[in-house]
Amino acid sequence: MSVDSDAPWLSIIVPVLNEANGIQQFLGRLQPWREARCELVVVDGGSVDQSAALAQDLCDRVVKFSSGRARQMNAGARESLAPLLLFLHADTVLPSAALNTLRELSESRPRCWGRFDVRLDSAAPLLRVVEHMMNWRSRLTGIATGDQAIFVSRALFDEVGAYPDLELMEDIALSACLRRRVWPDCLRLRVETSARRWEQNGIVATILTMWGLRLAYALGVSPRRLAAWYRQIR
Numbered sequence: 001m002s003v004d005s006d007a008p009w010l011s012i013i014v015p016v017l018n019e020a021n022g023i024q025q026f027l028g029r030l031q032p033w034r035e036a037r038c039e040l041v042v043v044d045g046g047s048v049d050q051s052a053a054l055a056q057d058l059c060d061r062v063v064k065f066s067s068g069r070a071r072q073m074n075a076g077a078r079e080s081l082a083p084l085l086l087f088l089h090a091d092t093v094l095p096s097a098a099l100n101t102l103r104e105l106s107e108s109r110p111r112c113w114g115r116f117d118v119r120l121d122s123a124a125p126l127l128r129v130v131e132h133m134m135n136w137r138s139r140l141t142g143i144a145t146g147d148q149a150i151f152v153s154r155a156l157f158d159e160v161g162a163y164p165d166l167e168l169m170e171d172i173a174l175s176a177c178l179r180r181r182v183w184p185d186c187l188r189l190r191v192e193t194s195a196r197r198w199e200q201n202g203i204v205a206t207i208l209t210m211w212g213l214r215l216a217y218a219l220g221v222s223p224r225r226l227a228a229w230y231r232q233i234r
Helices: 023-028 031-035 051-058 069-079 098-108 125-141 154-159 170-179 196-201 203-218 223-233
Strands: 010-016 038-044 061-064 084-087 113-120 151-153 185-193
Touching (some): 010 023, 010 051, 023 051, 038 051, 038 069, 051 061, 061 069, 069 084, 069 170, 084 154, 098 151, 098 185, 113 125, 125 185, 125 203, 151 154, 196 203, 203 223
Parallel strands (some): 010 038, 038 061
Antiparallel strands (some): 084 151, 113 151
């Protein structure tokens, strides 16, 4: 059987909602990836600004779906073509070295998943501690968050049934399912993600909020209740 040399080997799936202010700059940084046969799929969750229109010429397709990050990412996965999926938030920047690293994984490991280390785009010294704790905890537990740019082979993603349809903690739930099959590749390459919520809400307050949400989830509080609580306090 011949292999289509033009087929994408990686699908980058980006869920967006009202990202018009930064979507073109974000997608512009990903154009070298498209030139390297990576497919770029933007999934708009009902934006009321021009997010979808502004993204149109800078990606391979725009998918319109109901809001909810898990539902959007699943819709993007269904519409994509590559054997390796990368779920990327619109406020996260990939390191250039990630391209070759992911390509090597795609070629050598048909069943793999993992995430990157994370760096928050702020000079605040306390956020260096937060980054370290996030990366260390993830490496120890095998649990990844969306800020760390989760990647997963399509075969493994389909095997676990995609993202659970949760309003919050969908990345935690997916990671828990995946790690029971394959331990994640915890790459030390760093993605850079926005520190906006930490700076707006206060670093200590945000830490306590996230710990509280994770503890409540571990104790069985429904993601719907957690999402409602999170919307009230953020």
